[in-house]
Amino acid sequence: MDVLFKRRSIRKYTDQSVSEKQIEQIIRAGMAAPSAGNQQPWHFIVIRDREMLDQITTFHPYAQMLKESNCAIVVCGDVSLEKHERYWVQDCSAATQNMLLMAHDLGLGSVWLGVFPVEERVQPLRKLLNLPEGVIPLAVLPVGYPAESKKPADRFDQSRVHYNGW
Amino acid sequence: MDVLFKRRSIRKYTDQSVSEKQIEQIIRAGMAAPSAGNQQPWHFIVIRDREMLDQITTFHPYAQMLKESNCAIVVCGDVSLEKHERYWVQDCSAATQNMLLMAHDLGLGSVWLGVFPVEERVQPLRKLLNLPEGVIPLAVLPVGYPAESKKPADRFDQSRVHYNGW
Numbered sequence: 001m002d003v004l005f006k007r008r009s010i011r012k013y014t015d016q017s018v019s020e021k022q023i024e025q026i027i028r029a030g031m032a033a034p035s036a037g038n039q040q041p042w043h044f045i046v047i048r049d050r051e052m053l054d055q056i057t058t059f060h061p062y063a064q065m066l067k068e069s070n071c072a073i074v075v076c077g078d079v080s081l082e083k084h085e086r087y088w089v090q091d092c093s094a095a096t097q098n099m100l101l102m103a104h105d106l107g108l109g110s111v112w113l114g115v116f117p118v119e120e121r122v123q124p125l126r127k128l129l130n131l132p133e134g135v136i137p138l139a140v141l142p143v144g145y146p147a148e149s150k151k152p153a154d155r156f157d158q159s160r161v162h163y164n165g166w
Numbered sequence: 167m168d169v170l171f172k173r174r175s176i177r178k179y180t181d182q183s184v185s186e187k188q189i190e191q192i193i194r195a196g197m198a199a200p201s202a203g204n205q206q207p208w209h210f211i212v213i214r215d216r217e218m219l220d221q222i223t224t225f226h227p228y229a230q231m232l233k234e235s236n237c238a239i240v241v242c243g244d245v246s247l248e249k250h251e252r253y254w255v256q257d258c259s260a261a262t263q264n265m266l267l268m269a270h271d272l273g274l275g276s277v278w279l280g281v282f283p284v285e286e287r288v289q290p291l292r293k294l295l296n297l298p299e300g301v302i303p304l305a306v307l308p309v310g311y312p313a314e315s316k317k318p319a320d321r322f323d324q325s326r327v328h329y330n331g332w
Contacts, residue, residue, distance in 0.1 A: 001169070001195065001267065001268050001271040003167070004195050004198045004264050004267065004268065005195075005198050007198075007200075009200055024327075027322075027327055028322050029167065029170050029171075031321045031322050031323065031326070032170045032171050032173075032319065032321055033263065034173075034175055034263075034266065034277075034278050036280050040321060040323075040326075042326060043326050043327075043328060044326060044327050044328070045328045045329070045330075045331065045332070046327065046328070046329050046330070047329075047330055047331075048329075048330065049330045052330060052331070084280065086283050087280055089255050089256060089259070090255060090259040090262075090278075090280065090304070090305075093255070093256040093259030093260055093263070094259055094260070094262065094263040094278075096256075096260070097199065097200075097259070097260040097263040097264065098170050098263065100200065101167065101170065101267075102167050102170065105167040111200075112200050112256075112260075114202050114250065114253055114256065117252050128331070129331045129332055130331045130332045131332055132332060135332070138256070139256075153198065155197045155198055155206060156193075156194050156197050157197065157206075160197070160206075160208060160209045160210060161190075161193055161209075161210050161212065162209060162210070162211045162212070163211070163212050163213075163214075164211075164212070164213055164214065164215045164218060165211065165213075165218070165294070165295045165296045166211070166295055166296045166297055166298060166301070
């Protein structure tokens with residue numbers, strides 16, 4: 001499980017395109033995530049359109065690397081698929097984490113760009129992607145061949161661990 | 167990355183206790199998760215107290231396996247640690263998914279028992295664990311040696327994949 005520690009947020013990519021096969025493997029990893037009552041309340045939008053990728057940078061302050069990236073996946077929740085209300089954020093977050101791990105394992109780089117619950121990002125992205133009522137973008141994941149490398153992070157902090165209560 | 171597909175929700179455990187070392191490895195995996203602005207807004211409560219584990223089953227309808235489990239970890243968000251407001255749920259969900267993967271990799275079983283945002287679970291758990299203001303339990307993860315086995319799930323659904331918009 002070294003991948004859990006070696007995976008880092010990668011924001012610089014080469015020009016090389018990721019393949020459809022790689023994108024499918026990443027989405028397959030997302031869909032393998034657990035969800036409340038196995039409700040799987042998710043959709044995945046693959047964006048390769050240059051103009052759409054550029055558009056996102058106009059309203060998302062941390063998405064400027066999309067100008068240099070040629071592919072991104074938007075993870076969306078669909079409240080109409082919920083059996084357990086208001087768990088879609090957790091379900092889709094678990095899926096997103098699986099996708100970041102798979103991207104790393106494939107030798108690719110990605111980063112979790114938060115969208116929901118910031119309305120100034122959610123609304124323009126819903127409009128750009130023409131999402132139906134009840135489908136909410138959670139996060140954007142640029143995917144590319146890494147043009148930067150980072151050492152594994154050690155974030156362990158014993159002070160955050162408690163026993164039998166606070 | 168077979169672990170992503172082989173990991174399943176395990177709800178039956180043997181009597182064998184998991185070690186402190188194993189629990190630390192699972193929490194270490196949680197803390198390796200990405201978070202908004204690397205804010206790491208999490209705390210982890212390890213419960214081995216028999217009475218406390220039993221108490222949780224009185225208010226959590228899906229936590230009955232805790233009667234047979236001798237350890238659980240509660241993943242909590244701490245809003246006072248947030249640099250990016252309202253992202254703690256996503257951050258702690260990524261941490262939770264990492265923990266489930268690590269548990270599987272160690273040969274252990276676990277399951278994501280949802281707590282937040284259901285108030286009838288959040289409030290009694292906050293009281294039981296004596297959590298300070300702003301610390302919110304997201305999920306309970308029983309951890310044990312598996313007494314059941316499940317085949318990998320194939321949840322891939324092409325109809326959930328869209329290209330350049332809906």
